[in-house]
Amino acid sequence: AQRVTQPEKLLSVFKGAPVELKCNYSYSGSPELFWYVQYSRQRLQLLLRHISRESIKGFTADLNKGETSFHLKKPFAQEEDSAMYYCALRGAKDGNEKLTFGTGTRLTIIP
Amino acid sequence: GAGVSQSPSNKVTEKGKDVELRCDPISGHTALYWYRQSLGQGLEFLIYFQGNSAPDKSGLPSDRFSAERTGGSVSTLTIQRTQQEDSAVYLCASSLEALQPQHFGDGTRLSIL
Incomplete structure (x- = not known):
């Protein structure tokens, strides 16, 4: 079974401060991990995926297989980062294309 | 269209419909x-x-739920004899191929009275 845990429902950070959104997963094979973001009144959209190893809007996330984590980080928060963030996993072991999502973290950037 | 389109955006219905x-x-x-x-x-x-290919129905919560996709394009999700616990936002996503990034629609907010 695959499972994604986002321990923080709410996170408030001051503008300019570092941000870290936590994500832990459970999966017996090699997972593919994603972060999705939903801004106010917008649809859910892909922020980044671990295989791309890219930085999007200043965010990065590193897959740590030892700790089974995929935390999302940004060194300096901006007001436009306020949104709902979802961590998601796709198990590649059995060719299963469905995504398993965490319950999400609502990030609020305090001006 | 430019993105995934879902309709209706909101649906309110009575239990059992x-x-x-x-x-x-x-x-x-x-x-x-x-x-x-x-x-x-x-x-x-x-x-x-x-x-x-045959659809993966493994996530459907009960036999009241069914879905079809006609002509490889439009899909319809049907919920029969709705219950209050069916109240939720139903999201659709599509991807160019399997294992490619999924693009989401705005969702349908379903409320069962």
Whole structure:
């Protein structure tokens, strides 16, 4: 079974401060991990995926297989980062294309 | 269209009624997914279509739920004899192919009275 845990429902950070959104997963094979973001009144959209190893809007996330984590980080928060963030996993072991999502973290950037 | 389109955007119905939710995927996308988001929960996978292959129905919560995809494009999710616990936002996503990034629609907010 695959499972994604986002321990923080709410996170408030001051503008300019570092941000870290936590994500832990459970999966017996090699997972593919994603972060999705939903801004106010917008649809859910892909922020980044671990295989791309890219930085999007200043965010990065590193897959740590030892700790089974995929935390999302940004060194300096901006007001436009306020949104709902979802961590998601796709198990590649059995060719299963469905995504398993965490319950999400609502990030609020305090001006 | 430019993105995944879902209709209606909101649906309120009485317990026991049947409902149909529609999803128009991005043109040319072969894979289509339905998810459900209940209050305070993450997105829950319901069903997945890929080309002409048999759909993966492993996420459907009961036999009251069914979905079809006609002509490899538009999909309809049907919920029969709705219950209050069916109240949720139903999201559709499509991807160019399996294992490609999924693009989501705005969802249908279903409220069962």
